Amino acid sequence: MPNLKGYRPFNPLFEQLFNSYYNGIGKPFPRDKRGLLSRPSLGEVLRYRLWVDEAMQALLADTSLWPLIELGLNHEQQHQELLLTDLQYCWSVNPLAPAYAAPMNETKFTHQKISWHEFGGGIHSIGYQGNAFSFDNEGPRHSVLVSDGAIANRLITTREYLEFMADDGYQRPDLWLADGWAWVQQNAIEAPLYWRETHDGWRRFSLHGDQPLALDNPVTHVSFYEADAYARWAGARLPTEAEWELVASKQAVVGGFQESAYWYPQGAANDQSLQQLFGETWQWTSSTYQAYPKYKPAAGAVGEYNGKFMCNQMVLRGASCLTPVAHARASYRNFFYPHERWQFTGIRLARF
Structure with missing residues (x-):
C-alpha cells in the first residue's frame, strides 16, 4: 500500500500472486495458470483480508484517497460476478453436475412474438x-x-x-x-x-x-x-x-x-x-x-x-x-x- 506510510505486507509474494495485469506495479501472475493455484488456503486468505481491513481503517481517514477507494469497491463488484461465473465454469466439467445454489422451480413464461x-x-x-x-x-x-x-x-x-x-x-x-x-x-x-x-x-x-x-x-x-x-x-x-x-x-x-x-x-x-x-x-x-x-x-x-x-x-x-x-x-x-x-x-x- 504505497499510500500508507509504514505499511508492512502480509506476504511480499502476494504482490505478484494477486496481480492480474498491472505491469506498472510489477510482474503479473500468468493468466493461463490461475486455475492451477491451490494455495494460499482459505484460512490464510481470511487472515490476509483482516490484515488489509485494518490498514484500510487508516486510509479511509484520508479523503483524498476516496476516489481510488470507490474505484476499488466497484472493481470488487465486478469480481462478485466473475467469481460466480468462474465457479460455474469450473463445476460444469464435473460429471456429477454439482449445484452451487439450490435448484429452483422454473417460472413458466408465455411465448410472445417480438415487437x-x-x-x-x-x-x-x-x-x-x-x-x-x-x-x-x-x-x-x-x-x-x-x-x-x-x-x-x-x-x-x-x-x-x-x-x-x-x-x-x-x-x-x-x-x-x-x-x-x-x-x-x-x-x-x-x-x-x-x-x-x-x-x-x-x-x-x-x-x-x-x-x-x-x-x-x-x-x-x-x-x-x-x-x-x-x-x-x-x-x-x-x-x-x-x-x-x-x-x-x-x-x-x-x-x-x-x-x-x-x-x-x-x-x-x-x-x-x-x-x-x-x-x-x-x-x-x-x-x-x-x-x-x-x-x-x-x-x-x-x-x-x-x-x-x-x-x-x-x-x-x-x-x-x-x-x-x-x-x-x-x-x-x-x-x-x-x-x-x-x-x-x-x-x-x-x-x-
Whole structure:
C-alpha cells in the first residue's frame, strides 16, 4: 500500500500472486495458470483480508484517497460476478453436475412474438453524465450520429435459438463471419456453452445444477459470433452500443440481478413493452471496444484498468443475473473477446 506510510505486507509474494495485469506495479501472475493455484488456503486468505481491513481503517481517514477507494469497491463488484461465473465454469466439467445454489422451480413464461420499438436518428449524446461513480471508459460524454431504426422489445429466447439450430445454423457458413466460422469448425461448436443433448432432449448446466432447458427464458452463454450469426439468420442485426444506450437511457434500471439469488436469466413479461434491458444477461452489440473521443487514461497503474484492453474486443451492454444491481446503468460498457461465452451473454436484435 504505497499510500500508507509504514505499511508492512502480509506476504511480499502476494504482490505478484494477486496481480492480474498491472505491469506498472510489477510482474503479473500468468493468466493461463490461475486455475492451477491451490494455495494460499482459505484460512490464510481470511487472515490476509483482516490484515488489509485494518490498514484500510487508516486510509479511509484520508479523503483524498476516496476516489481510488470507490474505484476499488466497484472493481470488487465486478469480481462478485466473475467469481460466480468462474465457479460455474469450473463445476460444469464435473460429471456429477454439482449445484452451487439450490435448484429452483422454473417460472413458466408465455411465448410472445417480438415487437419492435423505433428510435429516431440524428445527433445524440452518449456516455456517463452525473455526479455518481462511473468507470473511465464510460466517458467523456460525446455526440454520435445514429440512423433511424428499431430495437426488439425483449431478448431472444432459448426456444427461438433452438429454431436457428434446427435450421442448420451451425452448419451454414453463409450465416457466419469468417473468424466465427473458423471458430465453429476448429472447436466443433454446435450449441451454447453448458448445453448438452440427451435422449430426453437438450439440458443445460448452471449454478442451480443440471436442468432441462427453459424454452421461454433468454438464451445465454453465446459468443459474439453466435449472436451475430443468429441475427443474420433472423433477418436482423445486433444493435450498436450507441443505439442501445439511446434506448436504455430512457428506461428504469429493473430486471433480474445478483440480489435475487436466482442465478439464471428469467423470461419476459407477456406484453409488447420494452423490457429486459438490464439484468438477466449481458447483450452483445456490433460495436468494437474502443476509446471514446478525447478519452485519456489515468496516470500510473490505474490507467491500465481499461484503456489497454481497447483492442479486438466487442462491447456488451445491460447487466446479468449475477451483476449487483448498483452496478447497472445505461452508460456501462462491458467487453469480451468475440469467442468468449462463459459469462451470461445473450442476444437482442435491431433493424433499420
